[in-house]
Amino acid sequence: xxxxxxxxxxxxxxxxxxxxxxxxxxxxxxxxxxxxxxxxxxxxxxxxxxxxxxxxxxxxxxxxxxxxxxxxxxxxxxxxxxxxxxxxxxxxxxxxxxxxxxxxxxxxxxxxxxxxxxxxxxxxxxxxxxxxxxxxxxxxxxxxxxxxxxxxxxxxxxxxxxxxxxxxxxxxxxxxxxxxxxxxxxxxxxxxxxxxxxxxxxxxxxxxxxxxxxxxxxxxxxxxxxxxxxxxxxxxxxxxxxxxxxxxxxxxxxxxxxxxxxxxxxxxxxxxxxxxxxxxxxxxxxxxxxxxxxxxxxxxxxxxxxxxxxxxxxxxxxxxxxxxxxxxxxxxxxxxxxxxxxxxxxxxxxxxxxxxxxxxxxxxxxxxxxxxxxxxxxxxxxxxxxxxxxxxxxxxxxxxxxxxxxxxxxxxxxxxxxxxxxxxxxxxxxxxxxxxxxxxxxxxxxxxxxxxxxxxxxxxxxxxxxxxxxxxxxxxxxxxxxxxxxxxxxxxxxxxxxxxxxxxxxxxxxxxxxxxxxxxxxxxxxxxxxxxxxxxxxxxxxxxxxxxxxxxxxxxxxxxxxxxxxxxxxxxxxxxxxxxxxxxxxxxxxxxxxxxxxxxxxxxxxxxxxxxxxxxxxxxxxxxxxxxxxxxxxx
Numbered sequence: 280x281x282x283x284x285x286x287x288x289x290x291x292x293x294x295x296x297x298x299x300x301x302x303x304x305x306x307x308x309x310x311x312x313x314x315x316x317x318x319x320x321x322x323x324x325x326x327x328x329x330x331x332x333x334x335x336x337x338x339x340x341x342x343x344x345x346x347x348x349x350x351x352x353x354x355x356x357x358x359x360x361x362x363x364x365x366x367x368x369x370x371x372x373x374x375x376x377x378x379x380x381x382x383x384x385x386x387x388x389x390x391x392x393x394x395x396x397x398x399x400x401x402x403x404x405x406x407x408x409x410x411x412x413x414x415x416x417x418x419x420x421x422x423x424x425x426x427x428x429x430x431x432x433x434x435x436x437x438x439x440x441x442x443x444x445x446x447x448x449x450x451x452x453x454x455x456x457x458x459x460x461x462x463x464x465x466x467x468x469x470x471x472x473x474x475x476x477x478x479x480x481x482x483x484x485x486x487x488x489x490x491x492x493x494x495x496x497x498x499x500x501x502x503x504x505x506x507x508x509x510x511x512x513x514x515x516x517x518x519x520x521x522x523x524x525x526x527x528x529x530x531x532x533x534x535x536x537x538x539x540x541x542x543x544x545x546x547x548x549x550x551x552x553x554x555x556x557x558x559x560x561x562x563x564x565x566x567x568x569x570x571x572x573x574x575x576x577x578x579x580x581x582x583x584x585x586x587x588x589x590x591x592x593x594x595x596x597x598x599x600x601x602x603x604x605x606x607x608x609x610x611x612x613x614x615x616x617x618x619x620x621x622x623x624x625x626x627x628x629x630x631x632x633x634x635x636x637x638x639x640x641x642x643x644x645x646x647x648x649x650x651x652x653x654x655x656x657x658x659x660x661x662x663x664x665x666x667x668x669x670x671x672x673x674x675x676x677x678x679x680x681x682x683x684x685x686x687x688x689x690x691x692x693x694x695x696x697x698x699x700x701x702x703x704x705x706x707x708x709x710x711x712x713x714x715x716x717x718x719x720x721x722x723x724x725x726x727x728x729x730x731x732x733x734x735x736x737x738x739x740x741x742x743x744x745x746x747x748x749x750x751x752x753x754x755x756x757x758x759x760x761x762x763x764x765x766x767x768x769x770x771x772x773x774x775x776x777x778x779x780x781x782x783x784x785x786x787x788x789x790x791x792x793x794x795x796x797x798x799x800x801x802x803x804x805x806x807x808x809x810x811x812x813x814x815x816x817x818x819x820x821x822x823x824x825x826x827x828x829x830x831x832x833x834x835x836x837x838x839x840x841x842x843x844x845x846x847x848x849x850x851x852x853x854x855x856x857x858x859x860x861x862x863x864x865x866x867x868x869x870x871x872x873x874x875x876x877x878x879x880x881x882x883x884x885x886x887x888x889x890x891x892x893x894x895x896x897x898x899x900x901x902x903x904x905x906x907x908x909x910x911x912x913x914x
Contacts, residue, residue: 281588282905283528283549284558290521290544299543300503300908306537307909308530310559312523314506321505324498330357331491337364341481352483360480367473370466377463380452384459386435387427392451406438406448418443496910503908525550525558525905550584558584560902568594570637580888581902587728589896593887596721598645599822600883603714605875606826607833608650609657613872614643652676653706658833675709692754696762710823712761718819718890719753722812725895737786744779745812745895747772752813760817773809780805815890821882829875836867 287309291299303309334357352359384390386409395405410418415434418424423439442448452459507520526534531547538545550558560581562572571594575581582588605611622636651671654661661669661677726746733739751772758765784805785797798805892898 280563281582281584281586282561282563284525284561284584284905285528285531285547286523286550286554286558287526287531287534287545287547288521288523289534289538290519291541293520295541296504296507296520299541300500300507302537302541303534304500304908304910306533307907308533309524309526309908310905311503311506311908312525312556314502316502316505318501318505321498321501324494324501328491328494328498331487331494333357334360334487335484335491338477338481338484338487341478343478343481343484348479348482352480356480356483356487360477363473363476367470370470370473374463374466374470377459377466380450381456381459381463383449384452384456386433387449387456389456391455392453395451404440406442407451408434408436408438408443408446408448410434410436410446414446418446499908524908527561527905552585557901557903559905560584561905562588562590564588564590570594570634570641571597573635573638578884578888580900581904582898583901586898586900586902587732587892587896589887589892589898592721592724593892594641596717596887596891597883598642599717600886601642601879602645602649603710603822604825604829604879604883605646606650606653606829607655607657608647610868610872610875611643611646611648611650615640615647618643653710655830658830675713676706692766693757694764694766696764707823707827708761710826711820712757712763714819714822715753715756715760715816717822718816718886719749721886721891722749722815722895725891728896737783740783741780741786744776744783745808746776747779748776748809749812749816749895751776752809753816756813756816760820777805777809811894815894818890819886821886825878825882829871829878832871833868836864836871839863839867 289299289303337360384407387407398405410433412429412432412434415429415436423441424443425437425439427435427437429435438448454462503522507522526547534547535545537543560583562575562581564572568590571590574597575590602611605614618636618639621639622632625631625633625636650656651668652673653676654664654669654672656664656668661672723746726742726749729742730739730746733742751769754763754766754769755773757763758769781798782795783798784801785794787794888900892900
């Protein structure tokens with residue numbers, strides 16, 4: 280459920296501005312209204328926050344292997360990191376330069392460039408060349424060249440007095456090769472030391488995270504302080520300040536007691552849909568339902584304060600969708616084991632069984648149950664299953680005998696097609712029927728919630744009209760796709776539902792007949808919405824289609840992995856076939872399981888978020904999280 284909020288304002292003496300905020304933060308129940316504010320201190324704090332994030336991002340590249348240093352770093356970590364980075368960049372430039380120098384002269388061996396400089400001062404100019412043999416052969420006899428050495432590919436030569444025409448001589452370094460090598464070793468050694476220092480500093484990430492937590496608290500406090508409004512044109516000792524926010528209704532007494540103890544003036548009231556600002560959303564559900572909240576956080580979906588909390592219905596239908604899309608009981612058992620393992624690890628680490636693990640256990644358990652009811656065990660043919668597993672298959676999904684008969688009171692509604700599906704199609708027909716029925720039930724559930732919310736307003740009758748339209752179109756879908764005979768009342772229900780929309784959709788006060796005119800102005804939107812109901816119900820066929828596709832893929836993988844001729848006698852061939860089978864099954868089924876997980880997100884969540892919540896509950900997911908002004912870091 281969405282926790283009711285109280286809109287409140289506190290008035291304090293301006294000289295007590297910071298002290299009052301300190302006490303309010305210690306109480307930790309007020310969600311302050313956000314304002315765009317600025318100050319010098321805020322700028323400095325945001326700069327520090329940015330540097331902390333940069334340092335954490337930089338150090339995340341370094342793994343903290345082994346034990347942490349006995350003595351932690353005591354200085355300014357970020358400044359030291361920046362100093363090391365600057366030194367590293369300079370050393371890398373030197374490394375590139377020295378490597379280039381070495382590459383130029385390494386084949387000439389050890390010599391002192393100062394000797395060449397001395398000869399140059401005496402008028403003897405020498406130019407060094409490393410020439411490919413083909414190039415050397417094309418040089419004319421006019422060039423004054425001394426051959427130092429040559430082989431089949433290269434010629435090392437000295438040119439006297441002038442450079443060889445159209446040839447580029449080797450740049451002579453300032454130092455001998457031995458000095459270059461020594462400096463390269465020094466630079467490389469220092470770069471290695473810097474990397475080790477970075478690895479050591481990675482152990483300080485917890486300190487940076489803690490510091491950033493305090494910085495964020497200071498930012499929140501300073502923003503609240505600067506954002507407090509002040510009464511102008513009053514003597515300084517009489518100047519007052521005030522701020523506004525929201526408090527959960529169950530916590531309002533905490534703030535009232537605080538205001539009374541500190542002689543603050545406090546006002547509060549219930550929020551109104553006509554307010555310019557919407558209150559924050561705080562969800563509070565029983566532990567059994569709360570396990571769905573991690574999924575909402577992952578998706579970033581939060582209902583607005585005036586919208587619905589659909590946690591319970593969302594979880595119920597998600598369990599159905601997850602089970603039908605995943606489909607296979609063996610997959611369910613695999614995910615069940617993962618969920619239990621995650622829960623045990625979280626229990627050991629934090630003392631609590633993680634909600635994520637509970638949700639995974641619930642979803643996988645539903646998958647096992649669905650797979651058992653439909654006889655889906657790793658796509659093994661039903662005839663090959665052990666008798667105990669075959670007994671778990673319920674009649675509509677056993678592909679044996681006629682289609683399951685409906686209860687007596689429903690047989691007038693559901694008149695089965697004259698031509699029944701063949702045996703191997705019976706389960707498919709029943710699952711398709713179930714998909715459309717689940718869709719109808721979920722969308723009707725949505726309209727019932729809308730009716731309950733709008734009563735006693737006349738617009739609730741318009742929602743009743745949409746409920747009737749959804750129910751009637753459900754039978755139209757069964758008639759078109761499953762050949763179930765169309766009941767004679769369906770056209771009358773569709774007409775009645777549309778009529779109720781034209782009569783009551785705009786009855787929000789004022790003249791009844793004029794409001795009907797407003798509704799007729801929306802003739803085409805209502806008509807399109809009616810057609811949309813047809814598409815919404817058909818959309819639930821994706822549960823069957825994705826599950827069916829997954830079953831076919833599993834069968835194909837199994838046929839590829841398991842040789843038709845068997846494994847033969849024990850030996851090298853037998854072992855190779857077993858290993859090949861394990862590799863194919865392991866890789867293919869892991870990939871298929873990952874694709875199925877994506878299918879649940881794409882299809883299962885879509886039905887909940889779009890068809891159910893968006894199109895029929897009209898939820899815009901416009902909420903923002905309740906974040907109380909509170910101390911979050913331990914002192």
